[in-house]
Amino acid sequence: MAIDTATAYAPDTTSSSLAAVAKATGTRYLLALFVTLAGKPCAKLVPVEAIDQLVSDGAGFAGYAAGAMGQRPADPDLVAYPDPASFTPIPFVRPGLALVHCDPHVNGEPWPYAPRNILASVLRTADARGLTVNVGAEIEYFLVERDPGGALRTADAADTSRQPCYDARDVTRMYDHLTEISAAMNTLGWGNYASDHEDANGQFEQNFAYADAMTTADRVITARYLLSVIAEKRGMRATFMPKPFADRTGSGMHLHLSLWNSDGPTFPAADDARGLGLSPTAYSFIAGILEHACALQGVIAPTVNSYKRIGATSTSSGATWSPRYATYGGNDRTHYLRVPDHNRVELRGGDGSANPYLAIAATVAAGLDGIDRALDPGAPGGDHRRDTLPLTLLHAMEALAADPVLTGALDTVGPGVSDYFTDLKRDEFFAWHNTVSAWEIDNYLTAF
Structure with missing residues (x-):
């Protein structure tokens, strides 16, 4: 699904603009996402009908439950406010789904333990x-799977050569996965310009x-998410x-x-x-x-x-x-x-x-x-x-x-x-x- 990236990434912080972009891209649900200090992606699934509420009130999380966010169970909610400039339609994951990166706050102030807030500062x-x-x-x-005994192994059983880096045959066997990510x-x-097999068996890079800097950091998180869910669709x-x-x-x-x-x-x-x-x-x-x-x-x-x-x-x-x-x-x-x-x-x-x-x-x-x-x-x-x-x-x-x-x-x-x-x-x-x-x-x- 093609999108107007000039519109999708326009730095506008109004709820109406986020709602308009969601409508223009056929979005029905938003993943309002932030990451912990350990890099874990955390999100709530928000229907487009609640975009105004998401922008004005944020999405509330129990920060301690999320993981490494500097909170205790008794602390007030961590409230994640979306950055509309990071809006990313991802219908290739699920039809009508989009993602937006968020800036966590506590008691109305940017939360010091939120990685995105640290980079912004x-x-x-x-x-x-x-x-x-x-x-x-x-x-x-790496693209991997577990054998019947639970041991980790390369997802592509034929990827066994001593020097697999750039091997055209290994790339071709993973064609469906690599081209779906590239597309x-x-x-x-994002301007994907190459996909390749890296130096180890089962290792790839796009x-x-x-x-x-902020856009690239957001894209790394988004890419990891996309790589994970698209690999899972193929049993990897x-x-x-x-x-x-x-x-x-x-x-x-x-x-x-x-x-x-x-x-x-x-x-x-x-x-x-x-x-x-x-x-x-x-x-x-x-x-x-x-x-x-x-x-x-x-x-x-x-x-x-x-x-x-x-x-x-x-x-x-x-x-x-x-x-x-x-x-x-x-x-x-x-x-x-x-x-x-x-x-x-x-x-x-x-x-x-x-x-x-x-x-x-x-x-x-x-x-x-x-x-x-x-x-x-x-x-x-x-x-x-x-x-x-x-x-x-x-x-x-x-x-x-x-x-x-x-x-x-x-x-x-x-x-x-x-x-x-x-x-x-x-x-x-x-x-x-x-x-x-x-x-x-x-x-x-x-x-x-």
């Missing part, structure tokens, strides 16, 4: 400097055009877990970032002695991200499983594609920050479990700190920047808690969010650490 700090942040995101994922993205005006499960298979490459979420001002992009420079075609602004932005890389990992790689991707030494294909050091360089995918051209930098440290709002907010805050302090990243690929990234989620949380710039970014709407987040993730680490694994039984049961 950080973007306002960039805007105050006369800068617009544009972001592109690469979403990698959905292009119907929505690329779409960059946009402003789409997983964004960083490393579901020990012997295969993990799934990243690479972010391509650029800064723009009223004159256009700020990164390109005609005269660059370092040879990357970048401006001093770009180099300081890079330096800021490198300066805060260890703390940043706690936000862009926020699970126990993330560090099995980062720490992998080998895979069945022969490469991990996951950086282990905070370095930067040109068109070289082994770096933490790759500079594919003079218009952007690619952050390769994040993975499929990252909350896109928090990931972009923290990355932008780190880069702006580099600009504010006129930091210099040194020569591309310089060994003096070979800071080892955190080895585990616990190490990452220690680095994050000690970094005032990134904790400040998480606390930008209100205090306490960074402490809540780091405590939540430490608890996650110890819940995993306290679980006796099959590896321990195999290695220790009769060893002594």
Whole structure:
């Protein structure tokens, strides 16, 4: 179903405009959606007859029940107000269905623990400097199923080659899934320009055009939702877990970032002695991200499983594609920050479990700190920047808690969010650490 994207994404906050767009697209129900700090999508299904009420009163949620939202059972409702600019018809999921991203409030004030509110606040700090942040995101994922014994396996039983990346046959067998996702993205005006088989058996990626930072973060959440429900229609499960298979490459979420001002992009420079075609602004932005890389990992790689991707030494294909050091360089995918051209930098440290709002907010805050302090990243690929990234989620949380710039970014709407987040993730680490694994039984049961 084609839609007028100029109308669908018009930044109008009136209930009548949202109702008009819903009517124009044949929408009967809206998913009023927000995500938790852990990235869980939460929604209420709202009939179009209640759009006026949704816009004026919001959709009420018991925040504690939703998950990681900084609430206790006794706290007042979390009320999610829709952003009409994010209206997204999704009739390819269900006829007449649309989605709208929401900004959670409590007692009439933006809720500090809401990821979308955090990103909006950080973007306002960039805007105050006369800068617009544009972001592109690469979403990698696996298509899997469980065998009769419950073990995880690749959904395509024929996808077994040692180096399946870009294999035309593997892509063709998943033609129906990939083309349905591609058509959905292009119907929505996202500019899907390629779909491919990634480096691991069962791993795929669909690329779409960059946009402003908030739009891209919304689209990552929407894309994950679409990928999940469309895969389920075919009896598969789409997983964004960083490393579901020990012997295969993990799934990243690479972010391509650029800064723009009223004159256009700020990164390109005609005269660059370092040879990357970048401006001093770009180099300081890079330096800021490198300066805060260890703390940043706690936000862009926020699970126990993330560090099995980062720490992998080998895979069945022969490469991990996951950086282990905070370095930067040109068109070289082994770096933490790759500079594919003079218009952007690619952050390769994040993975499929990252909350896109928090990931972009923290990355932008780190880069702006580099600009504010006129930091210099040194020569591309310089060994003096070979800071080892955190080895585990616990190490990452220690680095994050000690970094005032990134904790400040998480606390930008209100205090306490960074402490809540780091405590939540430490608890996650110890819940995993306290679980006796099959590896321990195999290695220790009769060893002594």
